[in-house]
Amino acid sequence: MISVSEAISYEHATGPDLYALCQQASKVRDEYWGKQLTYSKKVFIPLTNMCRDSCGYCTFVQAPDSPHANYMTPEQVLNTAREGAALDCKEALFSLGERPEERHQKARDLLHSLGYNNTLDYLHDQCESVLSETSLLPHVNAGALSYNELKQLKPVAASMGMMLENISNELLKKGQAHHACPDKTPKRRLDTLEQAGRLDIAFTTGILIGIGESWEERVRSLIAIRDRHLSYGHIQEVIIQNFRAKAGTAMESYQEPNLHDMKRTIAIARLILPNEISIQAPPNLEVEYGSYINAGINDWGGISPLTKDFINPERAWPQISSVTQACEGLGYTLGERLTIYGRFQRQDNKYLTSNLSQRVASLVSHLTRPSQPLITLVNH
Numbered sequence: 001m002i003s004v005s006e007a008i009s010y011e012h013a014t015g016p017d018l019y020a021l022c023q024q025a026s027k028v029r030d031e032y033w034g035k036q037l038t039y040s041k042k043v044f045i046p047l048t049n050m051c052r053d054s055c056g057y058c059t060f061v062q063a064p065d066s067p068h069a070n071y072m073t074p075e076q077v078l079n080t081a082r083e084g085a086a087l088d089c090k091e092a093l094f095s096l097g098e099r100p101e102e103r104h105q106k107a108r109d110l111l112h113s114l115g116y117n118n119t120l121d122y123l124h125d126q127c128e129s130v131l132s133e134t135s136l137l138p139h140v141n142a143g144a145l146s147y148n149e150l151k152q153l154k155p156v157a158a159s160m161g162m163m164l165e166n167i168s169n170e171l172l173k174k175g176q177a178h179h180a181c182p183d184k185t186p187k188r189r190l191d192t193l194e195q196a197g198r199l200d201i202a203f204t205t206g207i208l209i210g211i212g213e214s215w216e217e218r219v220r221s222l223i224a225i226r227d228r229h230l231s232y233g234h235i236q237e238v239i240i241q242n243f244r245a246k247a248g249t250a251m252e253s254y255q256e257p258n259l260h261d262m263k264r265t266i267a268i269a270r271l272i273l274p275n276e277i278s279i280q281a282p283p284n285l286e287v288e289y290g291s292y293i294n295a296g297i298n299d300w301g302g303i304s305p306l307t308k309d310f311i312n313p314e315r316a317w318p319q320i321s322s323v324t325q326a327c328e329g330l331g332y333t334l335g336e337r338l339t340i341y342g343r344f345q346r347q348d349n350k351y352l353t354s355n356l357s358q359r360v361a362s363l364v365s366h367l368t369r370p371s372q373p374l375i376t377l378v379n380h
């Protein structure tokens, strides 16, 4: 494992130094994960786009006076899930704004008309409905949650997630990405990781890069994730996500991270985090996403044949056949996985309630196998 000071020393690595770093990370990936990359075939369910936070980079959030500010109805949720199931999707990704009812009257009114006082109760029931009415497995990405909230959701979600974003307190200051965002304080985000660990929830997290943090803060954020995992063993994947500047946001003119920065961060993540944690980077936020492979990723995250990426709606998903080609060109195969990784799926284990465990087991047999048989060269 790489030391903190060595990781920090790679801040400006380019040329041969960056190449060597990526080679080292790829070797570690190949030894643990082999020559197969994965993705999860999913539908996106943006349950509500209202939020009490206002992150400087976000276009997902809608102000309450916007005609687009809404909650999806139970019918819309089920229709999306059913259409996804018909297209062979296995995951329903619930992604939503945080506690909008604590700030906006409109959110309270809409929730009341749906019969609820609280977004997370509504989320719980919509996950339950997807579970009982379709074959999809819910994955919940609802931001920072308390112990009791996570506990309430665990029986209706196969896995959950929340991007740590970054542990930098500097980002909370005026003019910075997380100013006046109560759910983006490093304290609340780290506490969510901790509570998910106590509850044995297979958990996805990650860092958003290029939002005003320093390289050292990026490294320290990865170490903070590693430390929570070393206590509980519950982190299944870490997403390295590149900030994309969006028109109309506070950060519309902010510099986006470049490909070198992404590769450097992916490679450092692979070397900092324990091998069993999957390293994921999205293929729709970078034209040259194929070069993430040689930096050490083993997963592309969710890809949808039906719904757009509502968080980055201007960035279309590549065709799955294109991702397959990118993998094969570098000697890798592409295979489908479930939202909960294999390591957490064993029957009767602590990560899944028994009904979820059965659902997971039956879906495993329907996964699309890798694109082509692996040809192994044997050295005598």
Ligand SMILES: O=c1nc2n(C[C@H](O)[C@H](O)[C@H](O)CO)c3cc(O)ccc3cc-2c(=O)[nH]1
Pocket (backbone or CB within 6 Å): 040, 042, 044, 091, 093, 139, 140, 141, 160, 161, 162, 163, 204, 205, 237, 239, 300, 301, 302, 303, 309, 310, 311, 312, 338, 339, 340
């Ligand atoms: O399509 C997206 N999927 C996102 N996903 C879903 C991801 O692509 C996978 O579907 C799941 O992680 C399942 O492994 C997230 C999941 C999390 O738990 C936390 C953050 C994200 C962020 C995104 C995102 O920006 N866009």
Ligand SMILES: C[C@H]1O[C@@H](n2cnc3c(N)ncnc32)[C@H](O)[C@@H]1O
Pocket (backbone or CB within 6 Å): 057, 058, 059, 095, 141, 162, 163, 165, 207, 208, 241, 242, 243, 244, 245, 246, 311, 312
């Ligand atoms: C769900 C996740 O989406 C990410 N997210 C939100 N806005 C952007 C953006 N402009 N660019 C890239 N990622 C973004 C955040 O990391 C959030 O936690």
Ligand code: SF4
Pocket (backbone or CB within 6 Å): 051, 052, 053, 054, 055, 058, 059, 060, 061, 096, 097, 098, 143, 183
């Ligand atoms: S990124 Fe999440 S928490 Fe921040 S404003 Fe958007 S929806 Fe809210």
